[in-house]
Amino acid sequence: MDVDLRKLRYFVAVAEELHFGRAAERLFIAQPALSRQVRALEEELGVQLLRRDRRGTALTPAGAQLLEDALPLLAASAAMVRRVTAAATEKPVFTIGFMPGITVTPAVRALKERHASVSVRLVRTSWNDQVEVLSDGRADVSIVRLPVDQNGLTVQPLFTEPRLAVLPADHPLAGKPAVGVVDLADDHLLQDPEAVPEWRDVARELRTGERDDVPPLHSVEEKLELVASGAGICVLPLSTAAFYTRPDVVAVPVDDIGPSRVCLAWIAARRSRLIRDFAEVASALAPAAVR
Incomplete structure (x- = not known):
């Protein structure tokens, strides 16, 4: 069975809002149309995803499972579209996510020396999205501060600091x-x-x-x-x-608080030479004084 990503996206909006009206506003569609799409998804899957009564809207166990599985699937779909679009441009684009306070200039310069034709872009991240920028395709690599969810990632230590x-x-x-x-x-x-x-x-x-x-x-x-x-x-x-x-x-x-551990992360399934080369120069140029 092929699941329609549009219906899946509609379901996720309702599952996150737990309110059809708010979800419809978020999606810029009419509420009856949204209800029809979610009902069609339930019929295709043969399960009830949402329970609606006078008290409101709630996820069924099947709905909770679908929400858990749908989020990474939709993120991967968005990442695919971004990467395919970027690949169609004449000049390759390599995007680096980085946390506040981390300087990436030396590694960017070293990468440009190896790949002069590459256009490098930077995305400032936060604790909340330092891994999300990888899963949704906004960044090819991300310089992260641990802890992060490392499932599906390759994580390469760079340095530690107080x-x-x-x-x-x-x-x-x-x-x-x-x-x-x-x-x-x-x-x-x-x-x-x-x-x-x-x-x-x-x-x-x-x-x-x-x-x-x-x-x-x-x-x-x-x-x-x-x-x-x-x-x-x-x-x-x-x-x-x-x-x-x-x-x-x-x-x-603070004498007895553990250090911040800084790492380079990327989607483990990717086999990009640019990622491999950036990982090499980032490791070589990591601050030795606090490594």
């Missing part, structure tokens, strides 16, 4: 040459605690159940604004903290 606690300038620890993670136990972390397990293990707000949910922060600038306002602290890699300097926050070394 992580620093970024505090408001008037914080009691701001003038210290270094601190321990226990010194930060009473502070509010503006990140997912899983990203800093050392802090998670000693944090008072986790022990007492007083921690408020932290909304997703999509940029370093957002984190620094909140730190400067006194809303909490964050932990950043050395290169990122050094790049985003400002007078109202202070970065302090």
Whole structure:
């Protein structure tokens, strides 16, 4: 059986919104047409994907499984279209994703020396999409900070670097040459605690159940604004903290927090010479001082 990707895309919109009206607005189609397409998909598969009643719309077990499988399939389809379109251009295009604070210029120059005809593009990523840019085809390679989901990827270590606690300038620890993670136990972390397990293990707000949910922060600038306002602290890699300097926050070394591990990642199934060559030059030019 061949599944229609358009119907699959419509189903995913409804499954994510759990509301046909909102999904229809998101897809720019009429709600009755959307309902017909989802019903047709259910008939083709021979299963019920969504349950609708007065309380709203909910996924059935079959629907939950389809959503899990559909997301990477649709991403792979989008990636295929991007790569095929790029291959049709006269000048090859190679796109590199990179996290804030990481300098890619030396590796880009080295790649251009080997492949003068290649047009290199850069995509700035965040914690939320540093792998997603690979799965949906926006980037050929991505310079990532671990941890990431490595399923389906080749991940090549590049270097490690210390992580620093970024505090408001008037914080009691701001003038210290270094601190321990226990010194930060009473502070509010503006990140997912899983990203800093050392802090998670000693944090008072986790022990007492007083921690408020932290909304997703999509940029370093957002984190620094909140730190400067006194809303909490964050932990950043050395290169990122050094790049985003400002007078109202202070970065302090933390003796017992693990380093940030920087790697190069790409889709394991790809067999591109450009990827192979970039991986080679990126490894050779990785910062030796913090490797």
